[in-house]
Structure formats: structure tokens, C-alpha cells
Amino acid sequence: MAVYTHVPAEEMEALLARYDAGTLVSAKGIAEGVENSNYLVDTSSHRFILTLYEKRVDVADLPFFLSLLDHLADKGLPVPRALRDRQGVQLQTVSGRPACLIEFLNGVSVTHPTPAQAHATGVALGRMHAALADFGGQRANALGPDGWVALAARCGDDLDAIAPSLKARVSEELAYLADNWPGELPHSVVHADLFPDNVLMLGDEVSGVIDFYFAAREVRAWDVAVTHTAWCFENDGTGFDHNRAAALIAGYDAAFGLSSAERAAFPALARGASLRFLLTRAWDWLNTPADALVTRKDPLAFLRRLDFYRDAVPGALGL
Template identity: 40%
Template sequence: MSVFTPVERTQLDKFISGFDLGRLIDYSGIVGGTENSNFFVATERGEYVLTLVERGPIKDLPFFIELLDCLRQADLPVPYAIRDRNGEALHQLCGRPALLQPRLPGAHVEHPDASHCHAVGQALARLHEASAGSGLQRRSDRGLDWMLTHGQRLRSRISDPVALTLVDQLQARIQRWQTQPPELPAAILHADLFRDNILFDGHHLSGLIDFYNAASGWALYDVAICVNDWCLDQQEQLHPARTQALLAGYASIRRFNPAEAEAWPDTLRLAALRFWLSRQLAADQHEGQEGVLVKDTEHFLRVLRNHQTVSIGLPLAL
């Protein structure tokens, strides 16, 4: 992911010396994200990922550490915070909170097929099943209140009248949800499970990474976030075979209910709105800054427009 805070080798040498991992061999910054500074780190004992947390309150980091421990215990392929010789998982490096985690095998899939999507759906359902019973809770800092505030502030940037109408309708829907929340199954959500946050070794899903947006919420919303990335065709519309495969994979672990089926179209639109807003805000924040990946700010506005009609529903057990 993009490197906002550089790390000198002497600093990293001293940091690594606190772990039982042998001597530092090499390290390099990871390019591709927009929020934290990440580095590949190689030592005599193996390969790791170092994350310097750039966004979000420090007080939430113990939650992420505990969540990943929970998911690891459920045999999900997730990273986890490596403890140093004193048993500490959370550290400081270059003035930033720092976590060192194992580097998981595999690579990102740029062009997924239906089998990839089926595996993603199953993994996401397992994540929700494990986290729903964990007792963990975290309020999202990019939830409904955040979307309502920034949606109202940024609506003037929308030139497409259809997209503007959909955003206004969603804002009204959010206000109704705030006063009368729908009764949808809840869990701890990954909330950012895009293609660049899943690893595959061939067609074997080998890693779920980057949990720094994880929070309590509707499981269906997490499904919508996944579908909006994994299941789009070149026209930025839902690809029927991949969408149906992801939903079927999920439903094979956790069944959808009628309330979720009813909420599905609006939830897809809500997920598109959330990432249009976050990309627009990131572009504004990092405009002109070298070395920072700024993603297409209009992509999710086009996805939202394409969700004006949703023809692929959730599979429900008969």
C-alpha cells in the first residue's frame, strides 16, 4: 500500500531486534493502497508485513488484534500480530502505531472467475459466523452518520442527474434507517474486502488481509461491498455468473433471510455510495502528493447508477 511514513534501515533493524525473528535481510514499501504505510520485511526466520497505522484512533488497535486472533482460531487464513520477546503485539515505529504480521502466501486476482467468487463468498460467511459469536464490538467511523454528512457535502460534485437522484434517495433511506434500523443479521465486518485484500494460490483462497476498517454492522452490507468489487463486468455492471457464485458460496455457509432479500438492492447502493465518498475524500486529501495511489473517484458513482435496477437477488432456501 502507499507509503506515507518512510522507514530507515537503521530504524527497522532496531525494531526487528526486539523480536525473535533473526537478522533483518531486506525490506520494501508496498504500493497500492490509500490509508496505511505497509512494508514487506524479510528476516532470517521468514517474510512479514509491517504496517504503520496512519488513520483511525489508536484506541481501536487492540480490537483489531483480538479480532484477528479470533479469526485465526476459527482457521481462517488471516494475518495476526506477532508478539515481541516481551509478549507485546502493538508497537511504535517512526511515531506511528506499528504491527508486524506474517506474510501470507498467494497473490491478488485481477480477473476473477466464478470459482474465485464462490470461494470469496464462503470465506466471508465464515468470517461473519466466527465474529458474530465473538462478543467483539466496534462502531465504524464510516457508518451511516458519516455517509449522511459527507453525502450532503459532496452531492454538488455529481453532474449525472440519475446518480444525483439515487444519492438523494439513499440519503433519505439512511435517515429512515437511523430512526428505525432494519432487523438484519449482524457481525463484525471486514468492510473492505476488495480484490486487493484477498490472496489466492491458484484457485485456493490463501489470505484475507487489511482489517483496519473492520467494525460491527449488517452482514449483508459486507456482502454488498464484496459483490461491488468482485462481480463487476467491464461495463461496471453485475456479472451474473460471478455474482450468483459469490452469493451461493456465502449462502452455503450462512443462509440469507427474507429481510435481507428485501434490503439487498438498497444495500448494494449504500456500499457504492460509501466508497464513492471515501475515494473522493482521499483524492481531496492527497491531491498533488507524490507516491500516493489515488483511485478513480467516479467509479463507484457509475456503479451506483448501474444499480438503479438490481435484477440479481439473493438465493433463499425453499
């Protein structure tokens, strides 16, 4: 989440008037994340999230995202729906951007997860994969293996401005993954971004899963690997926590489960997950507008993860 587009109070009031949502009391921009503009909106009767979709989100993909949220909510998963106005419309236009008014879910995003919270997240991810077995939506993963090659090329020599020889290290990893990517594993629609700030917790229970705007059809176990990279290290990419990792995998196994082939491929999947976030963070680091209300994230935190997975064996990962 972030704020790139500023919405005048008058326009926000006009939007709320289309819903049975009460009158505007306050609206505060949310700085976390890098993708869309988000506001926490309080009215006389409700609390909402207003999301404005920025340039990285293709408007043509929005029906996929909205139908995905509806599908998961219908299955009883704790995901926030995009609300429909009195005319039944979910997708609006606010300050020249496509936008949705989204249900607010109670809970907090933890900074230092416990093994119990990691276990609950694994369960939630497994339940999500089970619920998506009959979801027919299709969206290609623009940030899969082909996308990494393209993004690395766009970053080019500027990678070395982030860290010496980073361009060469990225090229080495791209070559490895081109030869070792387990694309034959089962595919599914995946969340693809299940970081702690996209999971809401009440104590040790998951109360919400949010921000599905990278969701796509991809190797299903890659979603577990993405979550593993996000939950099992300190924020700077050091301090791998084996207990957290084992709890996450145990939770996933309890709700859905990894096959023996997926476990064997897990180091390569985790290397792919680490490279994906290294590259997108590098791009954002190099290109975030100076006046954007957004917190830039350190690309090198995922270089450290990548180096860890390069030297790891499945047994060391909590599998």
C-alpha cells in the first residue's frame, strides 16, 4: 500500500454518496507498500479502505482480482470484498484512477512473527489453495521467470549503483533458474505476495488476507516459497528462523500439503521468489518518485535471502 494519487475530500464525499456508507469523518493515506494508492476511510457508520489502482496495475486485470476476492469470500476465507454501490458497481473512478471501496478487516500486521503466527499463516495459505481448486480465472504471472529476465534488463547497469557487482549476481541467478525452474509442478492461482504486512492477525489467528494484486496462475508451490522468504527471516534478510519455517510448512501441510516433488524443488522455488523481490525492489528503489508518500524497501534484503537459499538443502528449510 502507498499514496501516489491525492484525493480531495469533496471527491471522496461524492464517492461515498454512491454507497450506503455514512458521511465522511476522516481519510488518512497509508504509506506501506509500493503498488497502489490507499486510504483508511472512516465514515459516520463504517470504516473502509479506498484503493486507487496505479500504473503498475493493468485495468484489464481488475475483473480477475475482484472475482478472485468474491470467490474466496464465498468460500469463507477472511478476505475483503470490493463493495458494490447502489447500482451494483464495484469498480469506480476517483481522481482519474480506477478505484474500489473495500471492506475493512480488523487485525494487525506483525513485524516479528512468532512460530504460532507463521503456523496460522501456513494454514490460511493452504485453505486458500484448496478454495482455488475450482476457480477458473486466468491471469498470467508477469513477474514469473520471463518477467525476471525483462526486469533485470530494464534495471541494467543501474543495479551496480545499489551494490557492486549486483548485475553480475543477478545474471548468474537468472541462468541457474533458466536451467532449474520446476515448471512441471502443479499450477494454480496464487497470491504471490503473502508478506506479513498482507496478513492481519488477532493474536495467533489470521483475521484477514489482503492485497491480491499480484495474484496469477503460477506454480502453486512457488506461493509457499514466496511466503517462506517473507516470514522466516529478519526484515533485513538475515537471521533465518528455522522454528518459524517449520511452523509455516506444518500449517500448510495441515490444510493442503506439499508433495515430495514440491519439497525437492523448494530451494529453486525459494531462489526464484528471492530474485523476484530483489528485482522489483531494485526497480522501485531506482524509480520511485521523490514526492511519493511511500516507504522504499531495501533490495539487498532479498539478495541475502537468495544467498541463503543458494547454499541450503531442503532439510534445512523446515520442510
